[in-house]
Amino acid sequence: MTQKFHLSFIFNFTPDDWQGPFGTGGYPWDGRFYTEVAQDLERACFDYVIIEDKLMVPEAYGGSSERALRQGIVAPKHDPVPLAAAMGLATSHLGIVATLSTMAYPPFITARLSSTMDSMLGGRFGWNIVTSAENLAAQNFGLEELPTRDARYAAADEYVEVVRQLFASWDADAVVLDREKGIYADHTKVRPIHFKGEHFSVRGPLNTVPSPQHRPAFIQAGASPRGRRFAARNADSVIAIANGVSGMKQFRDDVRKHAEAAGRDPDEVKVLFCVTPTVGETEQEARDKYERTVSSPQFIHDILAETSALTEIDFAQFDLDKPLPYRLETNGEQGSLDQLQQWGSGKTLRELVIDGAGGLVSSLELIGTPDQVAEKMGAAMEEVGGDGFMLTTPVLRLNRRWIADITDGLIPALQRRGLTRSAYTPGNTLRQNLAEF
Template structure:
C-alpha cells in the first residue's frame, strides 16, 4: 500500500503551446498565464511549481539556432524565472515556487540576496533549483570559452553552497527586534560578516536583507551521476529523478537516501520526485489514441531530439534515425539526462528511443483514464517507497487544457485513493514537503 506522496509541476517560463487548437497564444510574457496555472495547481494542493532555465540560445541541434527559434521549443524564447517566481508568490498563498538559478551565472552574494527577497515575497514558499549549467554556449555568454569539466563544476558548487549558507545565516533568527522604546530596528550584534575566502569564491557579507522566513530557500537539485547524487544528497530538500524503470527508480532513491545518511542527514527530509508525462483520456482508448497522434506527428521526432540535444549538448541530428546510437555517449552537459535517454533499450534505433520515452525524459509510462493512471502512480510509489512525482508534458510546453486534465481529473482520482493531500497543513514549502 502506497503512503501519501507529493506532486510538483515542471515547466519553463517560455512560450506555451502557441499553435495548437487549445493554446494560450504564445505570449505569456507578462506572467499572468503562469499565475493562472499556479493558482490551478494550488487548488489541487501541489507542493511546488518549478521553472527550469537555460542561459543561451542553443545551437546544439544541427549547429544552428533555427529549429529552436522556428518552433519556439522550450529552450528559447525563455525569460528569467526569478521575477516570475516573485509575481506568483504574491498571487498565491500555499503553493511553493521553485526557480532555477545557476552557480555559474550568479555571484553567491547576489543569489543569496535574491533568494531571501523572493522568499519574503512568497511568505516562505520559495525554492532554488541548483544548477551548474551544462552548455558551452551559456558559458560563452558569461565571458568563458567553455564550461569547466563536470567534476570541477561540482567542486566549485560545493564551495558555492558553503558560502551561501553562511550568507543566509549572517542574520540571526532574532536579529530584527523593532524596539520602539530604544528606536532599534535590528540588533547589530546579531548581524555578522562571513569573511569567506575559498578556492573559488570570496565574500565579506553579511547579507543586507532580513533573514528569510525559511532561513534559506528550499533547495531542489537533479543529480544523475555519482557526483550529482552526492551533491543532491548533501544539499537538497527535493531531488528531481530521471529513471526508466521501477527498479531503477527504487535503486536511485535508496542510493541518495544512503548518501544522505552518510552526510549526517535524515533521509526522510529529502523528497525524491520522479519526472513523468501523463497522457490522460476519458477512456483507455482515447488516451492511447492521443498518445499515438502525438508520437506520429510530423515534427515530434525533430522536437524531441532538438530538446535532448540542448539538454545534453550533443548533436543528435548527426545520427541516423533508424539505426542504434553507435556508442554509449558521454557529455560534459547533463550526463544524467543522457543516461536516462539511452536506458530506454539497448539496440533500439534512435527513432525508437524517442518514441519509447514519449518525447520527454519520463520515469514510467502513464497513459489512460485518470483512475487508471492514479492506480499506476500508487503502485509505483508502493514499489519504490516514495516520495512523489514531478509532472511535465512530452515537450515541456504547457496549456490550460493539460493543466485542467491533471488538476480536475488526475488529482481528484489520487485524492479519492488517499494518495495525495487534500489541504495544506503548513506555511512554508519546506514544512509542506516534510509533512509526510
C-alpha cells in the same frame, strides 16, 4: 493507512503549446498564463512548481540556432525570477521554485534574491540549484568552455556553503523593532562571514532580514553519481528520472544512502520522479492521444532539438531509422542523454525518441483513465517507498487542456485514494510542507 506522496510540477518560461488550439498562441510573456497555471496547481494542492531555465540560444541541432528558434525549443526563454514573484503573489500556499545557476549568479546575489523572494512569498520560495551544462551558456559569462562536471560540482559545493553562511549571518531574532529604544536590528546578531575558499571570497553579512524560512527550500536534479552526492548533501527535494519502478527504487535508495553518509536524516530528502501522465475518459482515448503525440514528426524533431540543446550533441547528424552508431558522451546533461540513448538496446533513433517519449513515459508509463493512472502511481510509490512525483509535459510545453486533465481529472482520483494532500496545512512554509509526510 495509505501513505501520502508529494507532487511538484516543472515548466519553462518559454512559448507554450503555440501551434495547438489550447495555449496562448505562443505569446505568454506577460506571465498571466503561467500565473493562472500556478493557481490551478494550488487548487490541486501541489507542493511546488519549478520554473526551469537555460542561459543561451542553442545551436547544436543542425549546427545553427535555426531549428531551436523555429520550433521555440529552449529559446526564447525569459528570466524565471520575475515570473516566480508574479506566481507567488497570485497564490497563497503553493511553493514557487526558481532556477538560479551557480555559474551565472554570484553567491551573494543568489542569497539576497532568494531571501527577498522568500519574504515576499511568506516562506514559499525555493532555489533550484543548477551548475549549467552548456558551453554556449558559459560563453555568455566570460568562459570559453564549461569546466568538467566534477569541477562544476566541486565549485557548487563551495557555492552552497557560502549561501548557507550568508543566510546564517543574521540570527533569527536579529530584528528587534524596539520602538522605545529606537533599535530596528541588534547589530550583535548580524555578522560578516569572511568566507575565503578555492572558488569564492565573500565578506558578508547578507543585507536582508531573515526570511520566514531563513533558508529557502533547496531543490536539485543530480543524476550522475557526483550529482547524486551533491543533491543528497544539500537538497530538500531531489528531481530524478529513472527507468521503471526498480530504477526508481534504486535511485531513491542511493540518494538516501548518500544523505545518511553526509550526516543527514534520509527522510529529510524527498525524491520526486519525473512523469508525464496521459489521461482520457477511457484507456483507449488516452492511448490514442499518446500515439498521436509520439507519432508526430514535429514531436520527434522537438525532442531531438531539446536533447541537442541539453547535451550539445547534434542529433540531426544521425539517421532517424538506424541505431546510434556509438555511445554518446557529453560534459553536459549525461543523465538525460543516457535516458534517451539506452545504449545496447538496438533501437533506432526514432524508436528511442518514441520509447522514451521525451518525458511522456519518463520514469513510469502512465497512460489511461484518471483512476487507472492514480492506481499505478500509488502502487509505484508503495514499492519504491516514497516520496512523490514531478509532473511535466512533453518538451515542457504547456496547454490548458493538459493542465485541466491533471488538475481536474488525475488529482481528484489521487485525492480520493488518500495518496496526495487535499488541503494545505495553514501557515506551513514550503520546507514544512515537504517535511509533513
